[in-house]
Amino acid sequence: MPRTAAGLVRQHGPGALTTRGLAAEPGTAVTSVHWHVGGREALLGALAERTVAGLGGFRPTGRTPEQRVLSVARALRRRLRDRPHPAALVHERGLTDRMFLPARRVLAREAHAAGLRGERAAEFVRAVRFQVVGHVLVERERAPARHPAGEESWGAVSAGDDPALARAPAHPVDTERLLTTPVGALVRALPAAREELPCADGHPGSR
Amino acid sequence: MPRTAAGLVRQHGPGALTTRGLAAEPGTAVTSVHWHVGGREALLGALAERTVAGLGGFRPTGRTPEQRVLSVARALRRRLRDRPHPAALVHERGLTDRMFLPARRVLAREAHAAGLRGERAAEFVRAVRFQVVGHVLVERERAPARHPAGEESWGAVSAGDDPALARAPAHPVDTERLLTTPVGALVRALPAAREELPCADGHPGSR
């Protein structure tokens, strides 16, 4: 059970953060937290800012643009998944763009390396942002309520002719592939996605 | 200003729904709404169910699997965007899977038509679900707080050699393309994505 506001949001989400509960722990008065941080909204805003600031940078790994873009997408996914509640808080407060900034830098470089220029490169980077952030937001969904319709539907599409599809949702899903497959397809559609980079173009960690 | 609970959530989100406010409008007592719908949580649950039920079916248009899958993705995006708050409510309550059910049926058919079978088809359909739902959740972000870092960053990646990329976020973004581009790339990676379907396979609205 965390005592700090950050730990509270991290573990149980913004809904668990109350000014009164916060003050009750160290035994201070409710109103003092107001004096210090300026109220609940301001505190959540500060936590969102802290999350953005603490996200860190990215060092793409791999030789092709596809590998390198995927490594960034995976790293960002992992960091956001580690803190789903703060990540959603950042998103709700309109700070996603700034949170994505470190990743955007390296992705823009990869887009250039893959042959994209100008508005096309910008759109590619935006598409990756939507991919990763959307993926994390979707995955944050709480365990779906068990409902008979879930099983029935897969079977209905093709009862006998594809048994593997019919029982598809039975075994666990590799959610990381649900991000890497589309992002990979996105990169592979680029002009020079598969050419190896001979360490040119000034890549920092391209090895 | 909507008087109904559904209209309230549709326009201003779940946060705007209070049992007291709801009872105050027709002049009844606060406790009567409790008797009728069983409390605030139950009411939100019923609204989520209603949203799922009212989503409707899908008729893919176009000749190739790519066109047909994209038409479904666009249609689902449009319906969810029309009701961002109810859509988020559905997601928060773990009903996304059931909400996606009508789309899943037709997408599974398209996956089959494009040459996918079994677990691969199921993963394709799941990927499209993540795409569309994630896209809508990301786009629901409130207008980002204007911050100087936003402009600076694009320029920093390559100041002089790509002016179009540097000023990229200046003009408005076509967000629909941020969905259709990745989904299109995803479909085009399939075995028979570009072959026309000669109305075989029992498609209902294939022409």
Place this chain on the structure above:
DNA sequence: ACCTGAACACCGTTCAAGT
């Protein structure tokens, strides 16, 4: 500068009591 208690205006929910 820092913290306090009292007070205000909200919540959701329960429950015994009415008709």
Place this chain on the structure above:
DNA sequence: ACCTGAACACCGTTCAAGT
């Protein structure tokens, strides 16, 4: 069966008052 008022346990916030 349907609705009520009173009451309880929570909220966030303000503000004058203390030290």
